[in-house]
Amino acid sequence: MNLDVLCIGHAACDLSLFVDSYPLENSKCETHESLEGCGGPAANAAWLLSIWGLRAGFAGLVGDDVYGRRARDELTAAGADVSLLELRSGHVTPLSVILVNRQNGSRTIINRKERAAALRLDAEILRALSPRVLLFDGHELEASLTAMREFPGAVSILDAGSWREGTAALAGKVQFLAASERFALQATGLQSLKDAEERKECLSRLRGQFGTRTIVTLGERGLIYDAGDGFDKHPAFPATAVDTTAAGDIFHGAFAFGLARSMPLREALRFASMAASLSVRRHGGRSSAPALAEVEAALSHVP
Template identity: 30%
Template sequence: MKSSNQILVVGSSNTDMVLQVPRIPAPGETILGSHFFIVAGGKGANQAVAAARTGAEVTFVTCVGDDAFGRQAIENYRKDGIDTDFIKVQPGTHTGVALINVSDDGENSISVASGANNHLLASDMEGMAEAFKGAKIVLAQLETPLETIERVAQLAESNGIPFILNPAPATELRDGLLEKVSILTPNETEAALLTGRKEAKEGDLGAIADELLGKGVKTVIITLGSKGVYLRDSQHREMIPGYTVQAVDTTAAGDVFNGSLAAALAAGQAIREAIDFAQRAAAISVTRRGAQPSAPFLHEVVNSLF
C-alpha cells in the first residue's frame, strides 16, 4: 500500500567529482586544490534523496548509463529507500558527470556533462503512468530535456497532482509550462531570467513574483540563500527569513530545500511551515561537504537548534 506522503521526482542523476580549492579559479587560471572526492549528485537525485531522508516515500524517474556510475547510483537510491523501478538505463551512454570546484568559503562552480540525462525523453513518460498513481507531489528540475519536463507537467495536471518546478539551471520557459506549475522555486538569477531582467534586486522581488503569477504560476518561492525566501501566492506576499550558519559547501543547498519542501507539503504542512522546514534542512546541508551526503535526515531537521 502506498503511503500518504508519496512524492514523484523526475530529473537528473550525476556523479560529482569534487575538488576543494582555496578560491574559485578565474578563466584561464590553474590553482592547486587540497582534497578530491567522488559523491553522488544531480539535481533530480539530490532532491529525491533529500525528500526521502526528510520523511517522504519517493519514486525517482531518471536515466543513467550502463556503467559503474549508473549501477552505483541505483544502489545508493535503494539504500535511501527510494523506488527505483522507473529508472531508465541507456546502453552505450555514460551516466551524467559534474566537475565541481568548492572554495574554502563554501562557494562553488559546476560544469556538467549530461550524458544519459539527455536520454530521459518525453516519450518515456508514456509508459510511466504507474509512477504518478498515488503521488501527492510531482517535483522536477531542468537538467533533463525540456520537452520531458513539459510532458511531466501535463501528466501531473491531468492526474490532479500539484507540480513543483525548480527552474535550474536557468533557462527560458514557455508560458504553457508555467501555467501548469503549482509552485515555482527559482533563485535570484533564475527569477531574473524568467522575467527578462539582467538581475533580480531585492526591491524587485515583488514585481518579479507578480509577473510570474501573471504567467499562470500558482505560488512563487524565490530562494535567497541565507537571507531567506520571498513567498508570493494568493494569500502571501512576504520575505521569510533564513538561517545563518558557517557554510563549508553550498553545492546542494537548493536541492535540499526543494526536496524537503516537497516532503513537508506532502506530509500536510502549510506553505509557510513547509518553507521553514526546508530552510532548516538547507542550512544543515551547507555545513557538510558533498551533494547527497549533505542532505539531513528528518530527526536532524526536527531537532535542529536554529
C-alpha cells in the same frame, strides 16, 4: 507501491574538489581534499526524501555505465523506487566536476551532459506508483508532462534552477514554482533583486507570466514568495557556509516533504529553509544533508 513523492529529472555523478580560491585561467592548482558521490537536483531530492522515511521514487535517464549503475545503487540503498530510472545502453551518464571555494563555500559546476532522446515513462509502471506529489527539475520535459497528465490531482512542484526549455514550459503548469534567483532574473529581465521594490516587482512579473504560486530563493538573503495573496518573505537562518553544493536540491526535497506531510505553505518553507541552512555548514552534496530529526530539533530552538 503508492508513492508519496515522485521526482523526475536529472541524475549525475559528482566529483567535488576543494580549493583555497577559484583558480586563474591557464594555471595549476593543487588540492588535498575531494569528495565523490552522486547528485542531480531531482535525484538528490528523491534520495533525501527516502532517507527521511517517505515513499519516494526517481524517474530519469543515465547511461548503462559505471556512473549510471552507481547512481542507481545509491538511490536503491536509500530506499528510493527506481523502476522508472532508465539505464540506456550507449548513453553516457552525466558527470559534474565541482570546484568548492574554501574561503566562502561557493561552488562552480562543470557538467558533462550528452544530448539524448527524451526519457519515456512506462505507463503501466507509472500508474502503479500513483504519487501524491510530483517534483520536477525541468530536465525531462516530456516525462514530466506525462506524469502531470496521468495524475492531475497530485501536488506539482518545479525546481527551476535556470531558464531552459523544460523549466520555461513547466513553470506555468505546476502548482508551485520554486525558482532560483538566477531563473527569476532570466524570466523577468530584472538586473538584480537587492532591494524590496525589485523583489516585489519580480514576484509580480513571475505571477503575471506564469499565474502560479511562486517562490524565489535568494541564498543567504532568504526567500520571497506569493501564494496568490500578495508578497511575503522568509529570512534565511544564520549559517557559516563551507559548501553550498546541493543546498538548493535539499531545499526543494525538504519543501516537497513538507507538502507531502500537509504542512501549511509558510511552515513548509520554514522547514525547507532550515534543512538548506544546515546543509551549507558541511562539505559535499548528499553528505551534507541533515537528518530529519536534526532539522526538527533545530527548528524547535528558533522562534
